[in-house]
Amino acid sequence: MPALLPPDRLEWVPGWGQAVGAAGYVHRPSTVEDVRGVLGLTSERGVPLVLRGAGRSYGDAAFLPEAVVLDLSRMDRILAWDPRTGEVDVEPGVTVERLWRFALGDGWWPPVVTGTMRPTLGGGLAMNVHGKNNWARGTLGEHCTGLDLMLASGEVVPVTPEADPELFHAVVGGFGQLGVIVRARLRLKRVHSGLLEVEAVSGRDLGEMLRLADEAKDRWEYVVGWIDAFPGGRRLGRGLLHFARHLEPEEDPAPARTLRTRVQDLPDTLFGILPKSVLWRLLKPWTNRPGMRTINAVKYRLGSTVGDGARYLQTLAEFSFLLDYVPGWERVYLPGGLIQHQSFVPAGAAERVFARQLEACRKAGLPSFLAVLKRHRPDPFLMGHGVDGYSLALDLPVTASNRERLWRLVRELAEPVVEAGGRFYPAKDAALPGELYRASVGEERLGRFAALKARLDPGGMLRSALAERLLGPRWWQ
Numbered sequence: 001m002p003a004l005l006p007p008d009r010l011e012w013v014p015g016w017g018q019a020v021g022a023a024g025y026v027h028r029p030s031t032v033e034d035v036r037g038v039l040g041l042t043s044e045r046g047v048p049l050v051l052r053g054a055g056r057s058y059g060d061a062a063f064l065p066e067a068v069v070l071d072l073s074r075m076d077r078i079l080a081w082d083p084r085t086g087e088v089d090v091e092p093g094v095t096v097e098r099l100w101r102f103a104l105g106d107g108w109w110p111p112v113v114t115g116t117m118r119p120t121l122g123g124g125l126a127m128n129v130h131g132k133n134n135w136a137r138g139t140l141g142e143h144c145t146g147l148d149l150m151l152a153s154g155e156v157v158p159v160t161p162e163a164d165p166e167l168f169h170a171v172v173g174g175f176g177q178l179g180v181i182v183r184a185r186l187r188l189k190r191v192h193s194g195l196l197e198v199e200a201v202s203g204r205d206l207g208e209m210l211r212l213a214d215e216a217k218d219r220w221e222y223v224v225g226w227i228d229a230f231p232g233g234r235r236l237g238r239g240l241l242h243f244a245r246h247l248e249p250e251e252d253p254a255p256a257r258t259l260r261t262r263v264q265d266l267p268d269t270l271f272g273i274l275p276k277s278v279l280w281r282l283l284k285p286w287t288n289r290p291g292m293r294t295i296n297a298v299k300y301r302l303g304s305t306v307g308d309g310a311r312y313l314q315t316l317a318e319f320s321f322l323l324d325y326v327p328g329w330e331r332v333y334l335p336g337g338l339i340q341h342q343s344f345v346p347a348g349a350a351e352r353v354f355a356r357q358l359e360a361c362r363k364a365g366l367p368s369f370l371a372v373l374k375r376h377r378p379d380p381f382l383m384g385h386g387v388d389g390y391s392l393a394l395d396l397p398v399t400a401s402n403r404e405r406l407w408r409l410v411r412e413l414a415e416p417v418v419e420a421g422g423r424f425y426p427a428k429d430a431a432l433p434g435e436l437y438r439a440s441v442g443e444e445r446l447g448r449f450a451a452l453k454a455r456l457d458p459g460g461m462l463r464s465a466l467a468e469r470l471l472g473p474r475w476w477q
């Protein structure tokens with residue numbers, strides 16, 4: 001075994017959903033020089049290499065069987081910070097959590113955050129992540145003012161949206177196929193309080209959910225919906241929506257207090273008693289169809305009665321990182337794990353397509369245990385997934401007996417999306433057939449992406465299981 005690949009570095013590298021994974025030789029560099037060293041040795045030996053941040057992509061984006069896995073999470077230094085402008089210079093392994101904790105006391109907040117605070121900014125840019133404010137603020141890449149990209153050759157090139165728009169808009173959202181982001185500059189968002197005003201409303205069916213989200217998108221910065229994916233008929237697509245906005249200057253009587261990270265910290269216990277670390281074990285007995293049907297129904301009933309129309313204040317972290325409330329909740333899905341399917345559909349077709357998807361899940365006996373609706377706008381990135389429309393993210397548990405049916409179901413979910421001119425989100429994907437992904441992106445964009453790959457990484461060193469599945473082996477040739 002060559003020195004680069006000692007057998008003790010062979011680790012199981014899963015997707016976050018635990019339904020897919022592969023063994024790889026994991027390297028965890030902590031400097032740009034280390035990254036260059038690994039690239040050099042990998043290239044000498046002709047071994048493929050896959051980039052990995054915090055491994056928070058649900059599916060196969062950050063592993064490849066028998067490849068070298070370059071885990072960038074140890075490169076987590078904040079390199080420069082200007083509290084007057086909110087501009088920050090980071091290494092790729094800085095997480096969303098580290099960034100907000102660092103900047104909040106100075107009155108700044110990341111303009112785009114994901115539903116969990118664990119992803120790295122390198123991984124976030126590579127997938128061009130969005131938040132609950134996608135309509136208002138766009139994607140993370142739209143707040144990046146430049147990055148340093150290490151090519152497969154080891155050369156580092158500065159890339160900015162002004163000087164090299166083609167490359168910038170392909171690297172961001174290019175799922176780690178063109179180079180390693182070793183440094184990024186971001187512009188944060190000024191906030192005057194650590195609190196948000198939140199409004200909760202219910203929607204009786206899918207049509208109402210979409211209409212309410214659309215009406216709210218210009219009045220509220222954040223718009224997110226939860227859908228009860230179990231009932232059909234008149235109640236198909238019923239759910240709850242949450243809208244939120246930052247407080248204006250003077251609205252918060254004690255901003256110095258609410259901007260403290262201690263005030264933002266998610267509680268360690270539930271109701272002050274139950275340690276949150278055990279919560280996933282309590283959820284486990286409910287993680288089956290009857291249990292989740294009940295949980296979804298109770299949530300809807302409460303939200304559509306006592307909770308309907310409620311307005312309240314919530315900390316930024318509480319509202320933004322709901323999914324971090326139950327640490328390790330993905331473990332409730334073990335041993336099979338879960339996959340997610342998130343499709344983006346133009347506004348005019350969303351009701352028809354999402355109704356078909358929810359019905360297809362029900363008919364297959366595979367209803368989504370957690371379904372999330374968001375309002376989106378188009379983005380300027382080459383491999384971007386934004387449309388003027390909505391996305392529906394469906395969490396689907398995997399078992400030994402449903403696995404094949406589930407993979408067939410994903411095809412069924414995806415076909416109407418392609419017909420409607422919609423897109424898919426690779427960060428959430430594990431099962432989409434490559435031809436449907438390619439049809440959604442279109443020949444012209446695929447051609448431009450392949451041309452950049454052929455120029456920057458002609459030997460095809462940077463790879464991933466996701467890229468091979470969606471784009472095909474040696475897709476750049």
Ligand SMILES: Cc1cc2nc3c(=O)[nH]c(=O)nc-3n(C[C@H](O)[C@H](O)[C@H](O)COP(=O)(O)OP(=O)(O)OC[C@H]3O[C@@H](n4cnc5c(N)ncnc54)[C@H](O)[C@@H]3O)c2cc1C
Pocket residue numbers: 016050051052053054055056057058061062072092113114115116118119120121122123124125126127128129130131132175176177179180181182323427428464
């Ligand atoms: C509970 C949960 C909630 C989520 N909510 C959201 C959400 O609200 N919105 C959203 O958009 N996403 C969401 N995601 C998805 C997640 O934000 C993305 O998958 C993100 O890319 C994960 O970042 P990571 O650091 O874990 O990267 P990984 O998953 O490890 O890698 C992601 C991709 O980035 C590439 N990559 C990693 N580092 C680099 C680098 N330095 N240079 C170049 N390429 C690199 C990898 O090769 C891979 O293709 C959620 C995920 C989870 C688990």
